[in-house]
Amino acid sequence: xxxxxxxxxxxxxxxxxxxxxxxxxxRPTSTSAGAPDDALEVRDAASGGAAKREYVKRIFSEIAPRxxxxxxxxxxxxxxxxxxxxxxxxxxxxxxxxxxxxLCAGTLDVSAQLSRLDGFKGSVLxxxxxxxxxxxxxGKSSEQVVRPVVADALALPLADASMDGAIVAxxxxxxxxxxxxxHEVHRVLxxxxxxxxxxxxxxxxxxxxxxxxxxxxxxxxxxxxxxxxHRSAYKYLPExxxxxxxxxxxxxxxxxxxxxxxxxxxxxFGVAAIHVGEKAS
Numbered sequence: 001x002x003x004x005x006x007x008x009x010x011x012x013x014x015x016x017x018x019x020x021x022x023x024x025x026x027r028p029t030s031t032s033a034g035a036p037d038d039a040l041e042v043r044d045a046a047s048g049g050a051a052k053r054e055y056v057k058r059i060f061s062e063i064a065p066r067x068x069x070x071x072x073x074x075x076x077x078x079x080x081x082x083x084x085x086x087x088x089x090x091x092x093x094x095x096x097x098x099x100x101x102x103l104c105a106g107t108l109d110v111s112a113q114l115s116r117l118d119g120f121k122g123s124v125l126x127x128x129x130x131x132x133x134x135x136x137x138x139g140k141s142s143e144q145v146v147r148p149v150v151a152d153a154l155a156l157p158l159a160d161a162s163m164d165g166a167i168v169a170x171x172x173x174x175x176x177x178x179x180x181x182x183h184e185v186h187r188v189l190x191x192x193x194x195x196x197x198x199x200x201x202x203x204x205x206x207x208x209x210x211x212x213x214x215x216x217x218x219x220x221x222x223x224x225x226x227x228x229x230h231r232s233a234y235k236y237l238p239e240x241x242x243x244x245x246x247x248x249x250x251x252x253x254x255x256x257x258x259x260x261x262x263x264x265x266x267x268x269f270g271v272a273a274i275h276v277g278e279k280a281s
Contacts, residue, residue, distance in 0.1 A: 042232050046239035053176040057130050059233040060106070060174075064132040066228045068107050073227070074220055082267055082274075083169055086198040087114055089265075089276050090165050095122070098164030102126045102146075103153055103185065104171025108137030111146040114167075122164070127151040128171075153181050158188040165189070169198040173244040182257040189279040195259060196276050197250070200241045203270035212271060216241070247273050 045055035060067070071079055087110065092100060096119050102111040105126035114124055126148045128134055134148040151157050153168075153175050166185050175181040185195050203209045216238045224234025245253060247264050254262045259277030266273050 039235070042236045042239050046236060046243045048176060048178075048243065050176070052174075053129075055236075056174045056176075059230065059236060060130040061132040063228045063230050063233050064107070064130065064136040067133065067136060068109065070224055070227055070234075071109075074224060078268060079170075082198055082272055083110055083113055085265075085267070086110075086167060086169060086196050086274050087117065089194070089274055090114075090167050090196045091194050092117070092120060092122070092165060095164040096120055098122045099162065100124045101156075101158070101163045101166040101185070101188065103166055103168040103181075104128055104174065105148070106130075106133045106137065106169075106171065108134065108140050108146060108148060110167060110169045111148075112137070112140035115141045115145045123147065125149060125158070125163075127153065127156060129153070154184055156184055156188055160187055161190045163188050163190065163193060165193045165195070167196040167198070170200065172197055173199055173240045178245070179253060179257065182254060182259075186258050186279055191279055191281040194276055194278050195254075196274060197254075198274050199244065199250075199272065200237075201244075201247055201266070201270055201273045202241065205269060208269045208271075212269075247275070250275055251277075 041051075041055065045052045063070070090100070092098070092114065099122060100114065102108070102114070102124055105111055105128045108126045111124040111126040114120060122145075124146045126134065126137070126146055127150075128148075129150060129152045131150050134150065137148070140146075149157065153171075154177060166189060168185075172178065172181060189195060203212050220237065221231075221234040224237070225231040228234065244250075247266070251262045251264055254275060254277045258280065260280045262275065262277040264273050264275040
């Protein structure tokens with residue numbers, strides 16, 4: 001038996017659990033269309049700490065309406081293939097009727113993609129603390145299969161050893177405390193379950209890295225700011241990647257948390273990477 005407390009809403013035991021729909025959530029208050037381009041604020045948030053949580057929550061709430069469009073536009077649609085590979089690494093076919101966590105779920109792209117895979121008969125909990133992002137993902141899949149929940153990655157409303165797998169796509173670099181997040185995911189996974197991280201990284205090749213840095217630090221913030229109307233959000237992205245551990249360091253931190261059989265695969269010349277770890281049986 002498990003209980004969930006979320007914004008003073010207590011969910012009943014699994015036998016009577018009703019999937020939480022977005023209509024259950026209070027409407028967000030309106031936010032400004034854009035935010036001041038404060039370079040200091042961006043750097044402070046990217047470096048982590050107390051300021052990061054509120055900054056990330058605010059900017060993602062503000063860019064939610066155009067988030068999907070910009071994701072596909074700025075990645076030249078390559079991100080769709082990256083997500084497919086990450087889902088394949090999740091190993092959901094070992095427990096096709098299981099319960100899976102989409103952490104930092106955003107607009108529920110990964111949740112929806114998993115729910116539509118041939119042979120998948122389980123359920124997905126899409127957790128994100130930016131409610132407008134979840135609202136923007138509304139309608140991508142059946143709410144009987146994908147259950148959006150407003151929740152913080154550092155304090156998940158889940159019982160120990162209750163999930164058959166977890167995945168996070170382009171979200172873990174945004175958490176305020178990476179190690180605490182890794183411990184929290186490890187806590188909610190069943191023994192033998194996998195945790196998959198899909199995240200941006202810095203290419204190791206000097207030639208690729210030069211072009212990547214030019215695009216990431218100049219072209220992407222300009223286009224992202226114009227389309228979204230939010231000037232600082234897309235300057236935060238390259239700053240957050242710069243402060244995120246490189247592939248080997250992230251793998252080591254996963255191992256220190258207790259994950260076993262940790263490995264990683266570089267994608268598209270090292271622009272992104274998939275890390276996989278299992279909770280020991």
